[in-house]
Amino acid sequence: xxxxxKNPNGENVVPEVQQKKTQALIxxxxxxxxxxxxxxxxxxxxxxxxxMEDDCAGGVIPLPLVDGGTLARVITYLNKHAExxxxxxxxxKFDEExxxxxxxxxxxxxxxAGNYLDIRGxxxxxxxxxxxxxxxxxxxxxxxxFRIESDFxxxxxxxxxxxxxxxxxxxxxxxx
Amino acid sequence: MEAGDSxxxxxxxxxxxxxxxxxxFPLNDLNHDLLERVLSWLPTSxxxxxxxxxxxWKSVADSATFKLACSQVPSxxxxxxxxxxxxxPSHQPIVFDSTEGNWKKLNHSPLLQLNQENRESCTDFIxxxxxxxxxxFHRADGEFIVNNPVTASCxxxxxxxxxxxxxxxxxxxxxxxxxxxxxxxxxxxxxLTFREYNSTTDExxxxxxxxxxxxxxxxxxxxxxxxxxxFLSKCGNLVSTDIQRSPSKQYxxxxxxxxxxxxxxxxxxxxxVVACNLTRRFFFEYPRLLPVxxxxxxxxxxxxxxxxxxxxSEFLETASLRVWTWDDGIQSWRQIAAMPPxxxxxxxxxxxxxxxxxxxKEMLVCVNSGQLCSYVMCNLAANEWxxxxxxxxxxxxxxxxxxxxxxxxxxxxxWGRM
Numbered sequence: 001x002x003x004x005x006k007n008p009n010g011e012n013v014v015p016e017v018q019q020k021k022t023q024a025l026i027x028x029x030x031x032x033x034x035x036x037x038x039x040x041x042x043x044x045x046x047x048x049x050x051x052m053e054d055d056c057a058g059g060v061i062p063l064p065l066v067d068g069g070t071l072a073r074v075i076t077y078l079n080k081h082a083e084x085x086x087x088x089x090x091x092x093k094f095d096e097e098x099x100x101x102x103x104x105x106x107x108x109x110x111x112x113a114g115n116y117l118d119i120r121g122x123x124x125x126x127x128x129x130x131x132x133x134x135x136x137x138x139x140x141x142x143x144x145x146f147r148i149e150s151d152f153x154x155x156x157x158x159x160x161x162x163x164x165x166x167x168x169x170x171x172x173x174x175x176x
Numbered sequence: 177m178e179a180g181d182s183x184x185x186x187x188x189x190x191x192x193x194x195x196x197x198x199x200x201f202p203l204n205d206l207n208h209d210l211l212e213r214v215l216s217w218l219p220t221s222x223x224x225x226x227x228x229x230x231x232x233w234k235s236v237a238d239s240a241t242f243k244l245a246c247s248q249v250p251s252x253x254x255x256x257x258x259x260x261x262x263x264x265p266s267h268q269p270i271v272f273d274s275t276e277g278n279w280k281k282l283n284h285s286p287l288l289q290l291n292q293e294n295r296e297s298c299t300d301f302i303x304x305x306x307x308x309x310x311x312x313f314h315r316a317d318g319e320f321i322v323n324n325p326v327t328a329s330c331x332x333x334x335x336x337x338x339x340x341x342x343x344x345x346x347x348x349x350x351x352x353x354x355x356x357x358x359x360x361x362x363x364x365x366x367x368l369t370f371r372e373y374n375s376t377t378d379e380x381x382x383x384x385x386x387x388x389x390x391x392x393x394x395x396x397x398x399x400x401x402x403x404x405x406x407f408l409s410k411c412g413n414l415v416s417t418d419i420q421r422s423p424s425k426q427y428x429x430x431x432x433x434x435x436x437x438x439x440x441x442x443x444x445x446x447x448x449v450v451a452c453n454l455t456r457r458f459f460f461e462y463p464r465l466l467p468v469x470x471x472x473x474x475x476x477x478x479x480x481x482x483x484x485x486x487x488x489s490e491f492l493e494t495a496s497l498r499v500w501t502w503d504d505g506i507q508s509w510r511q512i513a514a515m516p517p518x519x520x521x522x523x524x525x526x527x528x529x530x531x532x533x534x535x536x537k538e539m540l541v542c543v544n545s546g547q548l549c550s551y552v553m554c555n556l557a558a559n560e561w562x563x564x565x566x567x568x569x570x571x572x573x574x575x576x577x578x579x580x581x582x583x584x585x586x587x588x589x590x591w592g593r594m
Contacts, residue, residue, distance in 0.1 A: 124217075
């Protein structure tokens with residue numbers, strides 16, 4: 001979770017942001033929250049970088065597909081990855097902790113944002129985190145956890161199991 | 177947790193269109209393209225299990241955009257396609273899935289499909305090479321079949337216009353994103369030629385002569401004609417009769433890209449490593465690793481584009497299994513990994529033969545003799561060695577003499593295109 005504070009101008013800032021000499025940029029979420037971010041951090045998003053280059057932003061970049069809570073998380077990630085002197089090992093540790101606390105629906109929101117903003121590293125990490133949560137699980141467990149109703153008939157399901165019988169080998173069908 | 181709480185509020189507000197909040201499924205919020213991209217990261221076995229979750233997920237398996245997403249996953253944990261020491265037509269292929277750490281019996285025989293189409297015996301086809309998600313089978317009359325073991329798709333390649341007059345020494349395959357090719361090296365040292373099959377045109381190229389590299393000094397000092405006497409090679413003019421050999425390993429070779437040049441390595445019949453530079457059309461032999469009077473079994477393996485030599489030797493009443501790489505800097509072999517002595521000791525005096533396969537990080541060593549059969553997986557970078565669990569196949573006495581490492585990729589196309 002990234003707690004948000006207000007700076008004297010009333011803008012949201014994420015703590016631990018490096019006070020960089022580079023100019024700041026304002027990102028505006030779908031629900032109207034504004035976040036200040038350094039250009040170097042924002043540039044890690046290919047989509048924002050393109051918008052900066054096109055100069056269609058005028059200092060404030062609206063992101064109508066990302067809500068404030070998700071945007072705060074994404075900015076926390078970008079700031080860490082733009083930090084001077086953060087080693088790859090630091091970043092790896094940060095990524096691990098950053099994602100490990102997230103529930104699956106939060107992960108999905110971050111995946112959507114990562115894809116929309118074209119932040120490849122974040123998108124890949126989040127996808128892997130989502131599938132890691134379900135790769136060893138039974139079909140029933142996945143349905144229950146993700147609240148999916150099966151729309152297969154029993155025969156259809158049996159047919160799939162027969163077709164790919166090997167995929168069930170060595171797996172406890174009710175394992176969770 | 178303030179931010180989190182406020183987000184939940186916002187979310188329920190934003191999604192008030194959902195009639196029943198409890199039925200909300202987070203992945204439903206992902207559009208189809210994103211769902212495909214998330215699922216493309218699932219290990220292959222898990223993906224096929226989860227196609228039975230619902231129709232939407234099932235439909236992903238046939239989607240062209242899903243296959244495209246899969247092709248962008250940089251690497252997958254290898255599967256090992258196991259080669260029976262005593263093949264039987266009724267045997268279904270067995271793979272070891274290194275992601276799930278278990279054995280899987282594929283319920284489709286790669287060759288059965290073709291067999292039905294062509295009404296001829298396909299049992300004479302043996303696996304000889306693998307690359308990416310594909311395995312190549314060969315038959316003595318020069319026919320080739322390429323198969324994706326995961327999807328069971330199979331294709332017979334255009335036959336060579338004429339089979340090489342000289343014996344085939346090595347068969348290698350290299351698959352890239354959308355194409356694959358085969359390389360055949362034939363002839364007797366020092367008269368080697370090679371030819372290439374191109375999947376895009378479905379045609380074989382002309383024979384190209386490989387010349388011995390002029391400044392190949394190492395060989396002159398090392399080669400001697402009577403050195404095969406104690407050599408336990410699977411491809412050699414072999415000595416000892418109780419050594420198991422697999423025809424599958426007869427053409428074993430590895431193909432890598434080194435500094436933009438294609439290098440093919442194979443073991444000569446006298447046990448030296450022959451390196452063929454296909455780009456510049458020359459070959460040379462590396463110096464021997466061990467003096468010729470040592471008994472040993474040797475194989476080559478590729479990992480991360482590098483060629484490694486795996487060597488099982490017996491010294492001072494114990495057996496050791498070591499992995500070496502050629503160091504251009506010191507112009508010598510350098511050891512990079514070794515099986516713990518406690519593991520390798522049991523191979524002492526058993527006249528075992530080793531057969532290796534690898535790709536990426538993991539290597540599988542099959543250790544065979546009349547008395548024992550063991551499969552050890554090794555992470556070369558970490559020098560970690562793990563013996564695989566016993567194969568739980570219900571066919572008794574099924575043992576494997578060697579394996580082919582491949583990546584389980586449902587998008588790998590036998591047509592050499594997506």
